[in-house]
Amino acid sequence: MLLNIFAPRTILVGGGTVGRVAEVLASHGLSRPLVVTDPWMVSSGTVAKALAPLLAAGLTPAVFADTVPDPTDTVVEAGTAFFAAGGYDCIIGFGGGSPMDTAKAIAILAAVGGHIRTQKAPHAADRAACPVICIPTTAGTGSEATRFTVITDTANDEKMLIAGLGALPLAAIVDYELTLTVPPRTTADTAIDSFSHALEAYVSKRATPVSDMYGERAMRLIGPNLRIVYNQPGNPLAREAMMLGATLAGLAFSNASVALVHGMSRPIGAHFHVPHGLSNAMLLPAVTRFGLSAALPRYAQAARCMGVAKEGDADQVAGAKLLEELNALNAELKVPRPSAYGIDPDRWNALLPIMAAQALASGSPANNPAVPNADEIIALYQEAW
Secondary structure, three states: OOOOOOOOEEEOOOOOOOHHHHHHHHHHHOOOEEOOHHHHHOOOOOOOOHHHHHHHOOOOOEEEEEOOOOOOOHHHHHHHHHOOOOOOOOOEEEOHHHHHHHHHHHHHHHHOOHHHHHHOOOEEEEOOOOOEEEEEEOOOOHHHHEEEEEEEOOOOOOEEEEEEEEEOOOOEEOOOOHHOOOOOHHHHHHHHHHHHHHHHHOOOOOHHHHHHHHHHHHHHHHHHHHHHHHHHHHHHHHHHHHHHHHHOOOOHHHHOOOHHHHHHHHHHHHHEEEEHHHHHHHHHHHHHHHHHHHHHHHHHHHHHHHHOOOOOOOOHHHHHHHHHHHHHHHHHHHOOOOHHHHHHHHHHHOOOOHHHHHHHHOOHHHHOOOOOOHHHHHHHHHHHH
């Protein structure tokens, strides 16, 4: 068996590790960082947790704080111009998935020029102008550990998957203490995102023994703690477990792939600006039901890893318990259906063929245990509605 295993060269995990960011840079011979973050991280003072140790080490970091939710090509272009004018030798992505994905895309675009859409999958985006160091502030996207970034093409209302070694961080600093003040809605959305990464990597047609190892461990951490962090936001043990689980889930899908949930989720985000984790949650029960019989032993083991099925449960029983749990999670975490989110039904229905085409074009649905055609994807969107 031939395996390619992808991971950052350095992954620093633990409470307070953000204070060691200057040490991480020094260990890789880096000293001129550009910090890419968002306006709230600046106004709340959160980004100071990364800036302070850099300043204390005598470095002079610059800050690009114009990232937006669902990062766009226009923001990436602005960030690339900022990077080009500064003589930086690395980029630090600080925040949730949007700043980290933006940081990766800036590094790639600065190396290749042109428009970022030239780098979308299936193109291999293997070049970057400089190393990227990621510091996540949510337990969700796993972007700190993956070779992927997702950027919205504003001209085409398309969330583009960009995959390649250019998007793989050099280092990740995974500090659960940064998540202790994340509000319940964001906690829920990012938690479902991290679980869907682990589950989809585990059932993917591109799963490997390495991705299985990461995925199983991620689900064992996320499953028992997801409700706890939602209901008890300040619980440090649950936050720590979720943060590690999110990073392991990122390693899982970076070494396998995501599948149909993510393929269908990206168009919902692009056209209706639904947060990524929330759109995953909207789709997860229907898509899991669609693929269940095609990979029943895998879905059943996922239920056992989560702790919702017993080790001795037959696969049919465990698979049914998984579906029951996904619906129960959506109810407890107050995940609305698209119809209750405020989306116009006429626009939703009119866009279904385009959304299905964009989902298929991403390549992710081809990794699903049951591979759908466009009509089946439209039917799943209608079921989720």
